Amino acid sequence: MSERIRVAIADDHVLFCAGIEMIIRSQPDLEFAGTAHDGDDVVTLAAEVHPDVILMDIRMPKTDGITATRRVLVDSPDSRVIVLTTHQRQEAVAHAIDAGAHGFLMKDARPELLLAAIRTVHEGNSVYAPSTTLALIRDLAPAVRVEPDQQAIAALTAREREVYLLAARGLSNAEIAESAYIGETTVKSHISSILAKLDLASRLQVVAHAYNHHLVQ
Template identity: 65%
Template sequence: MSPIRVAIADDQRLFCSGIQMLIESQSDLEFAGAAYDGDTIVNLAATVGPDVILMDIRMPGRNGITATEAICDRAGDAAPKVIILTTHERDVAVLQAITAGASGFLLKDTNPDFLLAAIRTVHEGQSVIAPRSTVALIQDLIPAGGKPADQSVIQALSVREKEIFLLAARGLTNAEIASTAFISETTVKSHVSSIFAKLDLTSRLQIVAFAYEHGLLR
């Protein structure tokens, strides 16, 4: 198997050097480059094509949110997976980054082994999040009271897909959804893929955020 190519975007050069050494210590990972501002990481993503990008939120030029959005919009389904790195778990920018297309977020003081596992996890198509309940985090970040329920945003979903959407939005795993809905995990995955396509979402984290943003869960 080809190594997973990892790039980092952070304006702290010493931090980038530390990440580079960590990546290069792993036989299944390859360091694909560092960028110290948002514009450079957008260009690096287009020219070098890393598999995974570790993205700081606050950088000169484009910030991590707009850089993530630009990378995901430009490359579409072929876009690298983005893991947001932040110093504050309850940073509202995390929610904006997830909406922009990030596959998850980690705190900058995350254990190195956890970071390495997260890189491998997002490369396999899963989401990652700092060690805390996804739903609890989204609830904290959505403004108190939320918006009035807007059922029209999921009108394109079938009745079954709406059921799966709401279960996924509560943070249930595929196995838990399968058990609750009395269907197979394969069928759950098929429904989730259809939900992604119809709602223009790319991750389970986005399903959670989308549901709370539109008042579909309380």
């Protein structure tokens, strides 16, 4: 059996956390890695156990989820954060993307969607839920129509630029592999290189980067 995905939850509602824990423990490929009830505690938890995926509430005592996400990813850069939200505001989306969040999920999502999101993010993809996230990224990008800033991706190889543009459209690794006629492992390698070269923390930041530099519409 392959190594299980270690999942932690950060939320100040104890019953909500208990429900998530039960769902995670019910899955043979997942392992529950711990609970934190405020932003400071999740930073400590992440530093101690380095979960693969952290479900992060935005509103928490002491330190909010956006700030906690940024701090977690400094100390545990291999962890992936899914931001939990009860409603989507443009400011929250922008701040979460800037902090390095790998996806968004509504707190009232069905259990099967939550489980799919955990596995999807662990595989290196991003989760755009609610479905308006990409539209909001477009809205948050500079409104002035200018020529594409190709210099913004000058550090990338030709193949990396191709993968970058496909990822910026929200395609999954499997979809990029099919479109570019390469293997998914190669896609993952290119994505890692793209993030490193452009100093980005997540695929959501790739999307925002592309819109901010007018490389996609």
